[in-house]
Amino acid sequence: DGGITQSPKYLFRKEGQNVTLSCEQNLNHDAMYWYRQDPGQGLRLIYYSQIVNDFQKGDIAEGYSVSREKKESFPLTVTSAQKNPTAFYLCASSAGQGVSSETQYFGPGTRLLVL
Amino acid sequence: AQSVTQLGSHVSVSEGALVLLRCNYSSSVPPYLFWYVQYPNQGLQLLLKYTSAATLVKGINGFEAEFKKSETSFHLTKPSAHMSDAAEYFCAVGPIAGGYNKLIFGAGTRLAVHP
Secondary structure (H helix, E strand, O other), X not given: OOOEEEEOOEEEEOOOOOEEEEEEEXXXXXXXXXXXXXXXXXXXXXXXXXXXXXXXXXXXXOOEEEOOOEOOEOOEEEOOOOOOOOEEEEEEEEOOXXXXXXXXXXXXXXXXXXX | OOEEEEEOOEEEEEOXXXXXXXXXXXXXXXXXXXXXXXXXXXXXXXXXXXXXXXXXXXXXXXXXXXXXXXXXEEEEEEOOOOHHHOEEEEEXXXXXXXXXXXXXXXXXXXXXXXX
16 A cells, blocks of 8 residues: 555654654655644644755754655654654655645654653 | 635534535635645545636545635535544645645644534
């Protein structure tokens, strides 16, 4: 089955620690996205990548970093500089070009909690 | 600049009653419009989308939405609510000018269905 997987489902971060959230897709999509979801605020874009080895900051990139070394993978690192990391993180992908390229498909999410 | 407003953060209906979730948007370019549904601790699932074809769009689970350009609205409806419809619903608009398939999401509407 084609889809997007995120791991882990729950992640705990200690003070001063960097943690990495995994996102993998087997939809052969060019574009991938990371969103942060907080109660009552909808989804806010952290980073997005249109193609391998390229990515751009979204609206709330401070305290986060990403890489896009493979088409299928777009990991997100929450650094110690992110002072309020507790949230639900969602990864998405889209075809990037062609028919239905505007439609984003989402993974199941990772909930990050601070110890 | 594009934006999305969802009127009512919480909506409660009786089982079998009409569901109406409101979404208004602003966009400087012809918009794509989406409705997504999110069940607790899960990712977002696409319900339906408008991409400049028919103004009345039918989606999954009996939902539909009508694009009204004069009212800048894209309200989501379902004739008869089912208990399984209880979830959070997000309206989104794209494309973002210069933003390559980026979407702007509303804050969400939580739908409760009671017997």
